[in-house]
Amino acid sequence: MKRFASFCFFSCNIVSLLFIFSTALDTISKDSPIKDGHTIVSAGGNFELGFFSPGNSKNRYIGIWYKNLPKGKEVVWVANRVNPLNDTSGILTISSKGIALLNSTRDVIWSSNSSTHLRNPVAQLLDSGNLVLKDGSGVNLKDYAWQSFDYPGNTLLPGMKIGRNLATGLYWTLSSWKSSDDPSPGRYVDRLDTSGYPQIFLWEGPVIKYSSGIWNGRFFAGGPNLKPNPYYTFEFVNNNKEIYYKYDLITSLPTRVVLNPAGLIQRFLWIGRNQNWFLYSTGQMDNCDRYALCGQFARCDINDSPSCDCLRGFQPKYQQEWDAADWSSGCVRRTPLECGTSDRFMKYSSVKLPDTRHSWFDKSIGLEECQMLCLKNCSCTAYSNLDVRDGGSGCLLWFNELVDIREYAELMQDLYVRMAASEVGSGQMGKTRKAIIATVSIISATVLGFLSWSAMRRKKRERGEREGKDDMEFPLFDLMTISAATNNFSSDNIIGKGGFGPVYRGKLLSGPEIAVKKLSKHSRQGLEELKNEVVLISKLQHRNLVRLLGCCLEGEERMLIYEYMPNNSLDFFVFDEIRRGQLLWEDRFRIAKGIARGLLYLHQDSRLRIIHRDLKTSNILLDSKLNPKISDFGLARIIGGDQHESRTKRVIGTYGYMSPEYAVDGKFSVKSDVFSLGVLLLEIVSGRKNRMFCHPDHHHNLIGHAWLLWNGGKALELIDECLNESFVESQVLRCVHVALLCVQKLTVDRPPVASVVFMLSHEEVALPQPKEPGFFIERSTAETDDSNEKRCINYNDLTLTILIPR
Template sequence: MYSAPFDKCGIYGFCGANSICSSRRADACKCLKGFISKSQESKNCVRESSLDCQKGDGFTKLVGVKVPDLLKFQLNESLNLKQCEAECLKNCSCTAYVNMKVSEGRTSCVMWFGDLFDISEVSDMYRNEVVFIRLSASGLGLTHDSRKKNRLMAILVVSIISSATILGLISFIIWKKWKKRDDLLHLTRLESGEDEREVPLFHFSTIEIATNYFSFGNVIGEGGFGPVYKGNLPTGQQIAVKRLSKDSGQGVEQFRNEVVLIAKLQHKNLVGLLGCCIQGNERMLIYEFMPKRSLDYFIFDHKKRAQLSWRNRLDIVLGITRGLLYLHQDSKLPVIHRDLKASNILLDSNLTPKISDFGLARIFCGNDVETKTSRVVGTFGYMAPEYAIDGTFSAKSDVFSFGVLLLEIVSGKKNRGYSHPDHLHNLLGHAWLLWNEDRGLEVMDTILEETCVRSEVLRFIHVGLLCVQECPEDRPTMSSVLLKLTNEEATLPRPKAPGFFVQRNPYDNFSSTTVTTDVTISILEAR
């Protein structure tokens, strides 16, 4: 028997309201401090004692968790931690707040109202935000003696933490080395068929029959990994099969990388891995079938792009944002995708976007912020300048790719190969020139004029330009991007010049074909 997702806490709202989910406990769901179970039949939790603004409500800290879902919230970018607490206390409906980091040296106050949903535990080292949950004075147990005791306890805790810092650093280094060995062991077991419990293995003959013996008529796509086939399992379930080509530029390393990563990641905006097939020289990945194919199939086609209204495109952008935010911040291990582009966004029957193709993705361990490589892999037109030129990549590299994708979705034009009669800039440069002349709406796909909300279009273009700024430090984090896209009252800074803001040689080849590269820093070799 096999079930997915592997982590129950990956299921949205699994524990109901005002509770926290932990995959480390047999009973995954537990009410937050100051809350009790509503009933035996319900997972929802309610307050033990009601809030009373007049009798000194307070807050309890919640660390090492994914912040609650942004259902009813308010953003204020001008308040610090103390001011955020005071502002929340002023409003009797405010139930929690967090001082969220949005960029280097800048934080924003986010306040929640009503019940809190989708809180789950993650390791402290992957989360910087502390969530403050509001409780009544009786719920906190605040008396004079208890406050005095708490102060003494705080002094003791600080002393213990200070003396244990060196031991903690040593333990972390040991854990990091152990984790690398564990991943290597997992890959070895996967190829020998010993790890079926985590990644289901399909027999080659099953996939052969499902794809009509890999017939040409069943091919639905082609990538750097190899051909993608549509198939039907004996159960009637439709699948998509990525088969590693013998001439593939990616190879076994990327295959292993994708299997290990996708098996650990569960989110509604990430493509679902059903299993894999390893037999002889055959390497195949079996995914859920996406009937609407990929995003580029629609937005870059003169006729099909009319099928995506502004509301469709808005929902697609927000879905991609949430998926990328999960990779960077909410998954157990931070992941940098490194190849985010329109053809790697798949659409299900409801046009829900799902990020795919994790063959080039990298896991960031510990407190790593960025890293450097001598081999640049990705797609021209989506790569951030610091990555394409110096080989330096981070979460901000994915933010740049997202900005390119956002502007392509709004405009219906490709960044690579874009041409204009008045200049030789790419799509990013063209959008920035129009923005500086207060003509930002001219970037919009003309087919959206009847369905769009102009203020939303302008805000999306504005956020896209913030994401593609040349310096990584100027680009927002994905948590900040989500807040800016969904909050009409958010104040957006003026964008600086985008990366690669130089006019191209008029004799350059502006082919519309997307080329995936596998190159070194010194010599460019297109793959």
């Protein structure tokens, strides 16, 4: 009996110890770090966390994988994706600052970076696969200081989100592995876009490969195979705090969504009968799922051959390319819109709605009011319901081009595309009506044109000295007001000088400070450049463009009045030995991205497509918060939406910023501005002028010096010495990398400015290797001596004109 009692006592203690031990198997605390070779397992045994080497790699990573599935380690999350360990000495520890991974020298190579200070920090692996950091003082505490679900890798597990937290700014995105041997971020990113009505895009670098389409109340329009099923539920939440998609399990059947290294979004289910993962669905089902395969104003039907076809009332933009199965340039209208209530709408049923980045929506109004709103806006090209449930509700308007439309028989959603009334008519009646409208339009245009011409001639004769004001249609200031504001154009008020003449600081009696650009009588820029700037900038509104308040055209005086920029221009700081230290790296990087965004607006997002042609540091002004604003549009040119480049016999610009094709052949395009932007990025990083740069070991300019350093793996040597205490290495390297892509010799190699903005803003995106830059030719010693440098400094501040003979 005593032996039995002793045995029971011993057994109970063993069980108690095992219970205590088992409850700690899913946690990491200060006293129980994880070493390589050891793991923790979630309480229900679903997931395991520990060190692993993917595929054939010898590198070591901290990851989470399914515990009891015999088909090898299906890793669903990796902590140190970009910083692997090269040996088995790693330790995963916990401190009051969060979770940290240490190498053999006890240096931190990855951490959770929790902003919450915890007294008794504990990391726990939940049965959902979520690694959470919390205060261990509580019981079942769900107030997490950090969680791995907020930082997805290539796998979306049940309960994870894809989207954005609007309150914190946190993005939940998927990013592919580079390969099965390398879990570092690969070429593909699945990310929510909130410009216009939200949708999810799959990106390959700066290029969109696939779009989910909008959430129509039931599922994503670009994924009709996402239907109610017995395995999982799904939802899309869109409120003022969060926008996200997620799914949850109905059964205990394991399922996961993976973005693989080839860029495919795949959903897998675990089949217990054959002990294997079953491919349940793929995001990209066929060729029509390729983003914008058919270009603008066209639709894709996988059951047709060819798959692409123009919408009714449209025709191929380039028929020869279309016949060769290159549909990327899309379609254009046969008949221009009349821009009024006489326009009609063509209904397209069962289609995936177009890209909504340039859209507007209102959930509270119906389809009829939606149509009226579209008719009142000349830029509106289509409308639709937002939600297909209960007969449809909400209003969604599109502006400009319609892209990425495809046929889907499963979709019960209609798209109404705006068309000229004559295109909706049919038969001889339609042709007759079209002819009548055309005849009346021609006669009306002729009469109105004659009357307008006569009125303009009469006004010019009456106003005489005020010639030019009628063309500008912009606020006019009288000379007395501007003279009083600038203290009679006192030399003490001069804040800058360029090829046009001096710039004065002034203060209007009504209060605001102004900057007055006064055209010099001896200026190489004349009235045409000044009028060009007024016409252009008066039509532009962007936070990274300087705001033009008005002009003064009185007597022989020609002046432009701008908002005053208290921090002068960018070159005022970066090229000055004393002031350069005032611009920390954080400021410079933000300025670089702001310049790129402003240029993107000019090239793509504004009502006009504008090439600046004189982008340089002195034309980047800084406001009181050091926000950059592009200025000086005197040399800018408007080009058509379908125009890729133009040519001029009068090459105007600034040496050191001109692209090779512009300086030599007079050819300019949006890629000319991209070249100038690349030079600006290098100057921002280095604090040195491109053309004035000299080095004891060679006679290259700044571009050539950056190229040499890059090829030698020494790009960080380019950085301005005053930034040694503030720079972020990854951002500097990315800035130099992007700059070298921008200054490549051939225009076709340079990225569009949209790609530049994307590359600067997303460090996880892999960048292509740059090719040799333009002007990679050493200068002679005579061109780089001290005397010449003084001469160059004078020229570099001026806008130059080169006349090229016919």
